[in-house]
Amino acid sequence: MLAFSFSLYYFYLFPLSLVVFYTLRSINNKLALPFLALLSSAFLFLVDWESFLLLTALVLMNFIFIHSDNRSKLLQALLISLNLLPLMLFKTGTVALDNQSSFSVSFNVLLPFGLAFYTLQQISAIIDTNKPDMKKMSLWQYLFFSFCFITLPSGPILTYRQAITEYKQFNHGKIRYNEIALGISLIIFGLAKFCFIALPINQYTDLFTLSLEQKSFTLTFTESLYVMLGSLLKLYFSFSAYSDMAIGMGFCFGLKLPINFDSPLKASSPGSYMNSWHMSFMAFIRTYVFLPLFSLSKKIPIKSMQTRYTTAWTIAVFFSFFLTAVWHTPSNTMVIQGIIVAFILVSIELLKKTHVTEPRQSILRLSKVLSRLITLVCVFITGLFFFAPSFDVAIQLLKNIVTPEKVSVTPLLCPYVDEFHLSLFDCSNFFPSLTSVQQASTFLAPSWAILHMVFTVFIVFFMPNSMHIFNISRSVHSSLLEITWRRSLAFAFILALLFVFSVSMLGNVQGFVYG
Known part of the structure; x- marks a missing residue:
């Protein structure tokens, strides 16, 4: 279907x-x-x-x-x-x-x-x-x-x-031809994002997931890391692509739909991450769940006004994240994830409130870096538990990453790892657990898949998002590179090529509908 x-x-x-x-x-x-x-x-x-x-x-x-x-x-x-x-x-x-x-x-x-x-x-x-x-x-x-x-x-x-x-x-x-051109360009851009980024990653993660489900082998460090990164990034770019296409279609009909995605993996805190991912849903939760519950909780009979407001805010945040987790999936692991994220968010905010002295600039910069690292670690680990076939498999994948027994690389890299413990490395391939038949069924060979993943990670952390590129909204997160779409022959030619190659790849689509 x-x-x-x-x-x-x-x-x-x-x-x-x-x-x-x-x-x-x-x-x-x-x-x-x-x-x-x-x-x-x-x-x-x-x-x-x-x-x-x-x-x-x-x-x-x-x-x-x-x-x-x-x-x-x-x-x-x-x-x-x-x-x-x-x-x-x-x-x-x-x-x-x-x-x-x-x-x-x-x-x-x-x-x-x-x-x-x-x-x-x-x-x-x-x-x-x-x-x-x-x-x-x-x-x-x-x-x-x-x-x-x-x-x-x-x-x-x-x-x-x-x-x-x-x-x-x-x-x-009047008919706004500028908006129609913008909308069609955004649709093609989103389609290309899905086909060129999400789809190749999805094919490999599906192969690994199927093999893990059948318990036919244990993945290497390289394969486990690919599964952890790929499982989240395929959702990241699929959902981003669907949002782009929906907003683009809205422009074609003269409708301005809510922005739904703002580079969440660039976020420096769990709260910023949640507010940048599925923004229309989080806006719904904030308007129809958090604010009413916060107003109701403020009536709790606590003498101290500050304590009462802090308690009300904590209750509203926990309940909002609980509903967010249940809405995405009813599995126990996802509900636990929502509670963990809420606990981290509340803890960070409460620590900010109890900070008496003004922090030094160096400490402030360090805290931002640590906050971003903690956010990324939490996001990818919870994503791993969400996508893994079972809780035991997720634990095994995490163990393969934290305490690796084998690191798989290509023979070309073996001369560069001789100085390390060679017994730790498997020099046959990046993905030795997959057969040649399984690899032939994918878009990219294992070596290209690794390069594709590196390029994808670069896009995530250093490139502007679609809404920023098409001048629809300014991102709250900074980017290393600046790209701006404009109506020109060069951009039209690039989009035409993206559309042609994207359509040619759709025969292999095994997509999903988010929600």
């Missing part, structure tokens, strides 16, 4: 909808939005009819509530619970299935298509429309908001309040 939805989504549905949308705009503006709503609904029906029926039921129920006179707090709470119920049931079902197999289910692939995303959007509608100053959407607007094929597979999460603001200018005025 995933490969089918990927092909349908990017190569049939989007071009068709774009052509018909602007054709209808030239005839009658009022026809364009209903067309997009109906086409989005048809797309969801073709990809996952069960999800279509579920979302249709939720939309009708919520739309009636939004336009009713009785919008009491009790009814609102009941409706929020009913919207969360399918997600909770499917999450529980995923856990039950996961417990029967050694391979952990990642990316919520057993959930109905888009359920994790449209559930949050529906909840935002229930909460936002209960405010007296909030405008109500028409039926066609609400259908497009709920079924929007642009954001349905992987976000970003567009809340009701944000959608109302966008719809005020949507479908009006």
Whole structure:
């Protein structure tokens, strides 16, 4: 289903909808939005009819509530619970299935298509429309908001309040060719990012994961390190690519979607990391979970105002990160990860609050470096436990990295390691655990895969992100190199080449839908 939805989504549905949308705009503006709503609904029906029926039921129920006179707090709470119920049931079902197999289910692939995303959007509608100053959407607007094929597979999460603001200018005025050119360029850039970076890494990590699941061998230090880095980076670039393409499609239709990704691995603290990854989801958590819970917790009967506020902040942070972990996956390891990250974040912030004297500049610089190192170590280790087939396998991989028994290199590097203990090195190949048949099925040979990983790491830490390159938003994290997109023949030629080669690689796609 995933490969089918990927092909349908990017190569049939989007071009068709774009052509018909602007054709209808030239005839009658009022026809364009209903067309997009109906086409989005048809797309969801073709990809996952069960999800279509579920979302249709939720939309009708919520739309009636939004336009009713009785919008009491009790009814609102009941409706929020009913919207969360399918997600909770499917999450529980995923856990039950996961417990029967050694391979952990990642990316919520057993959930109905888009359920994790449209559930949050529906909840935002229930909460936002209960405010007296909030405008109500028409039926066609609400259908497009709920079924929007642009954001349905992987976000970003567009809340009701944000959608109302966008719809005020949507479908009006002249066609903005600059935004269309920007949007198409961003779509191609995201597609190339997925095909040239995420896909090759994904093929090798899948081979290693399959072998680990079958317990056929023990990985070397080089292979274990590749699995740890690759498991997180394939998600990093896949999710970043999907966000780029969604935001690019939004520009093509005149919609400005929320920024969803801002180089999180450049973050210098756990809090900065979380606020830079899946930004629309974290904004949802901050608005609809953290702030209400913080306001409620401030009523705890503690005499000291500072202690009361600190306690309220701590409770709100822990609960927010717990929900964040549960939303991504219901596995015990992921929930534990969320609690660990919350504990680290709270500890760092509390240490800042209790720092009496002004720190010296040298100590401050050192603390930033240490904070960044601790953040990276925590991110990659928790990512390893998230992607590993089982907890035991994750421990074994971590042991292979911390106390290596074998470091695999190519024969070309053997002369340079003679001065070390040669018995520590395996000079046959970078990936000696994989057979030649398995290696032949990948895009890159092992030596090229290592160079590809080095290049990928360089991009992560020293290159600007897509939103920065395309002048959509300025990143809060600095970059070593500066690249700026502009409308020119040279950039058009480069993007055309990227598109052609990306399409040629899509026959091997085994993609996922985030959420």
